[in-house]
Amino acid sequence: MLEVISILLALLIGFLLVQVFDPSRDLKPRWAAMLFNAALGAGIGIGLTSIVFLLLDVAGLASPPAIFSIDIALAAGLTLQCFRSRAFSPERFNPDPAKAGFRWTWLLAIALGVVLVVACVRLVQMATALPVGNWDAWAIWNLRAKFLAGPGGAWRYALSPLLNNSHPDYPPLLSAFVARVWKAAGSMDTLAPVLTALVFFAALIALLVGAVALLRSTASALLAGLVILSTTSLLVWAPSQYADIPLAFYYLGAIALIFFCTDPRALFFAGLCAGLAAWTKNEGIAFLVCFVILFFAFTFWKRGTADATTSGGWLLMGAAPGIILTLWFKFFLAPVVDPLVTQRGLMLARLHDVSRYTEVARGFFDNLLHLGSGVAHPLVLLAVLGILVRWQVEERYRLPLWIATTALVLVFFSYCVVYLMTPYALAWQVQSSFDRLILQVWPGFLLVFFVFLRSVVDPTPAVTEKIPAARKSPLRSSKHPATTRVK
Amino acid sequence: MKPPSSIQFLIASIAVALLAAWGTFGFYASTEDAAGSNADVYKIGDQQARFQDLVSALPATGIIGYVSDVPDGQTLGAVLYSGLQYTLAPRLVTNQRLVPPAEFVIGDFSKPLDVTEFGKQHGLALVKDFGNGAVLYRNEAR
Numbered sequence: 010m011l012e013v014i015s016i017l018l019a020l021l022i023g024f025l026l027v028q029v030f031d032p033s034r035d036l037k038p039r040w041a042a043m044l045f046n047a048a049l050g051a052g053i054g055i056g057l058t059s060i061v062f063l064l065l066d067v068a069g070l071a072s073p074p075a076i077f078s079i080d081i082a083l084a085a086g087l088t089l090q091c092f093r094s095r096a097f098s099p100e101r102f103n104p105d106p107a108k109a110g111f112r113w114t115w116l117l118a119i120a121l122g123v124v125l126v127v128a129c130v131r132l133v134q135m136a137t138a139l140p141v142g143n144w145d146a147w148a149i150w151n152l153r154a155k156f157l158a159g160p161g162g163a164w165r166y167a168l169s170p171l172l173n174n175s176h177p178d179y180p181p182l183l184s185a186f187v188a189r190v191w192k193a194a195g196s197m198d199t200l201a202p203v204l205t206a207l208v209f210f211a212a213l214i215a216l217l218v219g220a221v222a223l224l225r226s227t228a229s230a231l232l233a234g235l236v237i238l239s240t241t242s243l244l245v246w247a248p249s250q251y252a253d254i255p256l257a258f259y260y261l262g263a264i265a266l267i268f269f270c271t272d273p274r275a276l277f278f279a280g281l282c283a284g285l286a287a288w289t290k291n292e293g294i295a296f297l298v299c300f301v302i303l304f305f306a307f308t309f310w311k312r313g314t315a316d317a318t319t320s321g322g323w324l325l326m327g328a329a330p331g332i333i334l335t336l337w338f339k340f341f342l343a344p345v346v347d348p349l350v351t352q353r354g355l356m357l358a359r360l361h362d363v364s365r366y367t368e369v370a371r372g373f374f375d376n377l378l379h380l381g382s383g384v385a386h387p388l389v390l391l392a393v394l395g396i397l398v399r400w401q402v403e404e405r406y407r408l409p410l411w412i413a414t415t416a417l418v419l420v421f422f423s424y425c426v427v428y429l430m431t432p433y434a435l436a437w438q439v440q441s442s443f444d445r446l447i448l449q450v451w452p453g454f455l456l457v458f459f460v461f462l463r464s465v466v467d468p469t470p471a472v473t474e475k476i477p478a479a480r481k482s483p484l485r486s487s488k489h490p491a492t493t494r495v496k
Numbered sequence: 497m498k499p500p501s502s503i504q505f506l507i508a509s510i511a512v513a514l515l516a517a518w519g520t521f522g523f524y525a526s527t528e529d530a531a532g533s534n535a536d537v538y539k540i541g542d543q544q545a546r547f548q549d550l551v552s553a554l555p556a557t558g559i560i561g562y563v564s565d566v567p568d569g570q571t572l573g574a575v576l577y578s579g580l581q582y583t584l585a586p587r588l589v590t591n592q593r594l595v596p597p598a599e600f601v602i603g604d605f606s607k608p609l610d611v612t613e614f615g616k617q618h619g620l621a622l623v624k625d626f627g628n629g630a631v632l633y634r635n636e637a638r
Contacts, residue, residue, distance in 0.1 A: 159586025
């Protein structure tokens, strides 16, 4: 029970923090903004409370009273701030003004509901059947969580070079969060990592659906939900308790928020997500570097120095906690055991081996094929949408599209370079991890796809353009062609 | 280019909805094993049960040595070793030679053997054989 309370407190803190600043405040529909904020808040709450716990742990102050006191103080302070900033004021929850919709949205909503229920039932069954998670969960993430939650100075074992097979240098967001819940509850029940994995999965789906609804339309968002849920490899990995889905969540959060770039608060949260990605997994460091540099470069190119400095400043400010903590972790806490760091000369020599390129390319296509199954493969669904719905890029999304697309491609390219240089057996490494690397960028790619795709709304009849003119002249004869047609 | 019609949107929506439902039901059907009693392919749950009594004989934290009849280069050896690391955490289990050596060493055996003799060969004195391949040694070198 205490595990559930501890997780709920983290989610509440994140939600309240996002709600105070409300990065999607000017966007409609409000249900989508609330969904987006709640999902974003879940990930940010988990990330920030994991940081607070690790600092407490290293300082020797981590205890159930300390964890709950800080959580309750944060939640209370943020609730107060929410009411002061009128984040919960009734006018913010007014029904949305009528806007273009799609008359078959209900059909998509039912389909998404059915698919979601079926997927969730199976995920809960899988998580219950294997509460310790898959290999990396118990051999890396939860093993380290047990050390961090252990008595006395046991947290040091999470960073011991004696754990050379368990990657003690991996960033600790997931382990620290599970450890925080365990420490707060006073037991190491598998419920904590199981719930954490399911929360991240749910937040990932909600974040994508919310973002697409805000940027395009409700029907487009429901289609995005259906496509991501047809990604069966995502469903298979969701209850595994690996860090890849949390990482995918932070990538998606960072990318989605730059589309709201008229608001500096959105850029701050985009930076925060990118920083938390670096705090989640080594791949996140590559994402953080690419994302920040590309943001500066493209904003400078398209909007000039002043805009690049201001917007980039907000982004960097948000990323600062992740950057500082990751540097501290990598340079002062974690042992240097990663072969990419210790065997640089040999690594570069492997780049000359052409057969490795072929193997990586084959691994990519094999794993891309295994994202889904048969005719229900998500790429088939995207092809159907691309052919029938077609493309329409709004001018305001061009810059974020440049940044997001290039960042995702570059990050994925960096993964491929690491495969080319890896000292481990390449076939084994490709086979055991490539599908998860694709999943890390997949939700971000889907968001970019749906922003490129035309909004799924009922086409507006040309005649409706004449309505305002008709309304301007109430005295106009009812025999006026425009008015007659509207009737 | 002419924008798509309502019918095109409807066809796309129905196609995506049906295909996604097909895929999800396919996923449900294909993951029967992963949701059943055979989900724990590495038998980590069994490992926890096997070492349940031994855990109570160990200090709450500290570094514990590890020996096994299966080399950790083999898949079974890696499963036994990593599984035991997880089971005994927050104690740190290591198969590496330490100076000074760890006081307690766990013996994790895949088949019946003379555990006393095995311990002697490795400079270890038997503390207790908990059965089922779970053995506690004390390091004689300390």
